[in-house]
Amino acid sequence: MAITAHTDSRSSTDTGRRTRSTGTRFTRALGIATIVLFAAVALFGLLISPADITQGESVRILYIHVGTVWVAYLAFVVTAVSSAAYLWKRTTSLTWDRIAGSSAEIGVLFMAVTLLAGSLWGRLSWGTFWVWDARVTTTAFLFITYVGYLAVRGLGGSHQQRARRSAVVALLAVLEIPLVHFSVKLWRSVHQEASVAGSTDVTLDGSMLFSLVLATVAFTAFYVWFVLHRQRVMAMQDALDDKGLDYALVERRAEGAQSVRGNI
Amino acid sequence: MEPLVDPDAPAGVTTTDPVVELVDVVAVLGSFPALAGASLVVNRGEIVLLRGPNGAGKSTLLRVCAGLVPLARGEGRVVGCDLRTQRQAVRQRVGLLGHANGLYTDLTVRENVTFWGATVGASTDEINASLERLGLAARLADIPVGRLSAGQKRRTALACLVARRSQVWLLDEPHAGLDAAGRDDLDATLRTAVQSGATVIVASHELERAGSLATRVVDVIGGQVHEHGGPEAESTGAG
Amino acid sequence: MSVFRIARLVAAKDLRIERRSRVVINQVLPFAALVMVLFAFALDNDDTLERVSPGLIWLATIFSLLVVVQRSFAIETADGALDAIRVAGVDPAGVFLGKSIALALQLLVLEALLTVLAVVLYQAEPSGSGVLVLFATVLPATCGLAFVGTLYGGLAAGTKGRETLLPLLLFPVVAPVLIGATRATEAALGAGGAATSEGWPWIGLLMIFAALFGVGGTLAFGPLIEE
DSSP: OHHHHHHHTTHHHHTOSOSSOSOOHHHHHHHHHHHHHHHHHHIIIIIISOOBTTTBGGGGHHHHHHHHHHHHHHHHHHHHHHHHHHHGGGOOOHHHHHHHHHHHHHHHHHHHHHHHHHHHHHHHHHSOSOOOOHHHHHHHHHHHHHHHHHHHHTTOSOHHHHHHHHHHHHHHHHHHHHHHHHHHHHHHHHSOOOHHHHOOOOOOOHHHHHHHHHHHHHHHHHHHHHHHHHHHHHHHHHHHHHHHHHHHHHHHHHHHHHHHHHHO | OOOOOOTTSOTTOOSSOEEEEEEEEEEEETTEEEEEEEEEEEETTOEEEEEOOTTSSHHHHHHHHTTOSOOSEEEEEETTEETTTOHHHHHHHEEEEOSSOOOOTTSBHHHHHHHHHHTTTOOHHHHHHHHHHTTOTTTTTTSBGGGSOHHHHHHHHHHHHHHTTOSEEEEESTTTTOOHHHHHHHHHHHHHHHHTTOEEEEEOSOTTHHHHTOSEEEEEETTEEEEOOOHHHHHTTOO | OOHHHHHHHHHHHHHHHHHHHOHIIIIIHHHHHHHHHHHHHHHOOHHHHHHHHHHHHHHHHHHHHHHHHHHHHHHHHTTTHHHHHHHTTOOHHHHHHHHHHHHHHHHHHHHHHHHHHHHHHHOOOOOHHHHHHHHHHHHHHHHHHHHHHHHHHHHHOSSTTOTTHHHHHHHHHHHHHHHHHHHHHHHHHTGGGOOGGGHHHHHHHHHHHHHHHHHHHHHHHHHHHOO
């Protein structure tokens, strides 16, 4: 009885602005814009733009692939920058940590899609699912590194401990990824083999270029929308943990009071 | 505040030199609030006994004072250093002996004490003195720690504390595994340490220590601290 | 206490423990030798083996690195010593450097054994100038592996099922070392027709890796071992 009355009086002030949903006017507008953009991309990508002379219809996969690879790397940069921001001068604002985490989550997803779409495109264009060049291999490594980063985020402890530990791991990844890229590049340059099959540079024109840019914009909008929502969900989860702490504190003190009374 | 000197306490106890000040500290293990608003003041030269049932938060309280566990809420200072911003400084001046001993099981007693002493630049003489004080200099010094009994490992760990010149000794059930003579030796060691300027906080189930060792007894229940008077007040049953 | 004195203290302590317990010598070296033998079973072709022997040496090194790192931190967690090091406020940068040095020295012994085994089992043959390239490769590669091993080993140490994180975190990071060291060793051994001079750009890569993770690790180790 005492417990429920206690927490009721605190519920609406403790969790901050948002207690019911993570949507705001901005994200709703952004969401609608994203849907419209994707519809436009589907229109242009599948119908209006022509098939490629050499690659045929398979070039359409590129509209997805290029969009997702751009967002995957953008997500990586955002995670790195947010991690640095969290550690800088101990701002200790968990918002930076949550942005880093949400960006990594969607980044991992986009990297997986990138690798999948790229693999399919490679198979259709040159008959190989995989090619050992710097860009592809680095993307695969980035994917694995981020899976590891998310595993580290799940290690537990207080929010501040989680934030600091993951921020350090993210910055170490910033160190590692260019090294991987550079070493693979150097490695493959030694083997002057199948450079045509290994090249992902395709010359595009007119409506194809426009579709590509449109897809990139659409995916970026989706990324921003996702990160905003996810970050807010994380904030609510953290607030719930804190609330949980309040409950737990009340219970613990009650248990203590009982035992003191019992002793007398 | 005028200084109060307890005539039964070891020399050097005053109430105006706090080495530990905790104000309403909440500390979590995972999501469980092991300390749910604990307040405690300990002055230099005291030997404080923490009593309480298992799970009450005694160990966490010691780890907070050692600068190991961060404060989720509340404020605290240990040996003048803030527990939120200067934890590294706190750690260098404080010694914690928890359930684990913090020893390298493949190294001998002497090698362990030498290692820990060397981290603060202790000389060989200091190391030898530490070993002697804990009765380890004779037979046991060159035996690998892994082969010692639990009580002997405890003593080795205490020797490391001495060698590190810790100002506050935080001991979690230090009497466990010691025979009667060993416990008396331990108490004598703690009293000597206090006379040399250290402060001791002991979490223990050993209720007899309340009279013979501790200058003050506090209860830790449900993550909070309940003060008592000195051991005399305890034995007359005052709450 | 300066960082370097702490490092020397910690390195001496780790090496003394190894000398006393001989775990690396008795368990990890035989494991590495066994891996080399298993490679021969799997690849089953003398020419192939000779050509890929540099890669096999470094693969076996990396698999063994996992075990040696776990051992390096097992001695710390056995009786709460790492906790005690944190409690004592010992400079974590010094601990990082000290453990890295000890780890590197143990790895050097391991790599020497593996190279000898490659010569014996796979008929690898280092040329005269190749030996110089070999030395110049092994030093920065070993330092790099020791730095990242200690760094991520510290993160993965302790209870709560963190040990399984170690391979997932460590292996992507050591990829540049694997690539660089293998190519340089190929040059040193003349495997697959590589000229000795081709090794030097790779050695440069290895030195950059070691430098970056030496500095990065020194800064990152403290926050990573925090409870």
